[in-house]
Amino acid sequence: MGISYPEKGSEVPLDSNENLLLPEEYYEDIKDELYFSLRNYPSPTSTELKRCLADFHGLNHEQVVVDNGSDAVLDTICKTFVPKDSTLGYFHPSYEMYSFFASRNDRKAIEIPLDPDFTLPSKIDYLNEVEAVLVCSPNNPSGLHVKRKKIITILENVELAVIDEAYVEYSERDHISLIEEYDNLIIVRTFSKAWGLAGIRVGYALMSAEKGVEYLENMLPYNVNSVSSEVALSALEKKSQVEKSINKTIEERERLSDELDDRSFNPLPSDTNFLLCKKPAFIEASELYQELLERGIRIRTFEEPRLEDHVRITVGDRETNDHFLETLDEIL
Numbered sequence: 001m002g003i004s005y006p007e008k009g010s011e012v013p014l015d016s017n018e019n020l021l022l023p024e025e026y027y028e029d030i031k032d033e034l035y036f037s038l039r040n041y042p043s044p045t046s047t048e049l050k051r052c053l054a055d056f057h058g059l060n061h062e063q064v065v066v067d068n069g070s071d072a073v074l075d076t077i078c079k080t081f082v083p084k085d086s087t088l089g090y091f092h093p094s095y096e097m098y099s100f101f102a103s104r105n106d107r108k109a110i111e112i113p114l115d116p117d118f119t120l121p122s123k124i125d126y127l128n129e130v131e132a133v134l135v136c137s138p139n140n141p142s143g144l145h146v147k148r149k150k151i152i153t154i155l156e157n158v159e160l161a162v163i164d165e166a167y168v169e170y171s172e173r174d175h176i177s178l179i180e181e182y183d184n185l186i187i188v189r190t191f192s193k194a195w196g197l198a199g200i201r202v203g204y205a206l207m208s209a210e211k212g213v214e215y216l217e218n219m220l221p222y223n224v225n226s227v228s229s230e231v232a233l234s235a236l237e238k239k240s241q242v243e244k245s246i247n248k249t250i251e252e253r254e255r256l257s258d259e260l261d262d263r264s265f266n267p268l269p270s271d272t273n274f275l276l277c278k279k280p281a282f283i284e285a286s287e288l289y290q291e292l293l294e295r296g297i298r299i300r301t302f303e304e305p306r307l308e309d310h311v312r313i314t315v316g317d318r319e320t321n322d323h324f325l326e327t328l329d330e331i332l
């Protein structure tokens with residue numbers, strides 16, 4: 001499978017699930033507080049950031065690793081914890097980079113189809129075919145979280161379970177508490193989504209202390225630069241501003257969902273900052289995408305057959321969502 005990295009224009013970005021609800025002051029305050037040396041190397045393994053994240057999650061600092069975006073975290077996890085003679089299973093549809101991480105690390109991987117309602121398969125035979133499972137909860141692009149019971153079934157049947165919680169801050173259900181009980185669990189998080197900091201490329205993972213040491217053996221030192229590290233540390237102190245934006249997003253998500261439902265877009269219930277919708281029959285997803293793009297709004301469409309008639313829309317602030325809905329009404 002080829003992979004392409006399209007450059008984007010100046011359209012309203014309702015396609016990449018960034019947090020569009022953080023106020024300018026959040027960024028201004030972070031910039032005002034930055035203190036780093038351009039001359040000196042940063043900490044080779046982001047010691048201070050790891051300690052702060054450990055405190056933040058009530059874990060030991062040895063249970064935290066920090067890397068250059070959660071993409072890098074997932075890539076290093078593949079390399080470190082999925083042996084060459086084992087098979088990684090990931091669900092479909094989900095975050096499309098999973099297959100890329102497996103193939104570029106020369107790991108065997110299989111795609112496990114989600115049930116028609118986008119929940120994890122009710123039959124668990126797939127667990128006999130894999131040694132490691134990568135699950136996204138809440139899932140991108142469905143927006144659905146994975147129930148605790150299903151996560152436990154996976155954990156009890158495989159050697160490694162990785163949960164990508166990139167959007168979990170928008171959900172009431174995370175699975176961090178399982179780390180103390182299951183040392184075959186790794187949880188992956190990012191500063192790119194709810195924390196509103198996709199530009200700094202900082203992701204991290206939570207795991208057993210033993211696994212934390214193993215990860216470091218496969219990670220390049222100085223992988224997080226001084227600026228990114230300082231920004232992430234400063235953001236952690238602004239938790240209440242981030243929480244406020246999350247609450248507003250959830251409010252807006254429910255309003256946008258009702259509005260889209262009124263327009264026959266059939267949004268799925270979402271635990272994230274985006275909505276996966278089955279578009280109305282009278283317009284093709286590609287046509288809708290193009291019409292919106294021409295009016296300065298970018299949404300996400302899909303090529304794979306199961307999602308051909310779906311679109312994914314990031315929740316913006318009230319004004320952005322109203323503008324999107326008005327533009328949509330113009331087109332429909």
Ligand SMILES: Cc1ncc(COP(=O)(O)O)c(C=O)c1O
Nearest residue numbers: 069070071095140166190192203
């Ligand atoms: C589910 C999921 N995981 C991971 C990532 C990668 O995030 P990062 O910016 O931390 O590399 C994304 C980005 O869209 C995502 O949707």
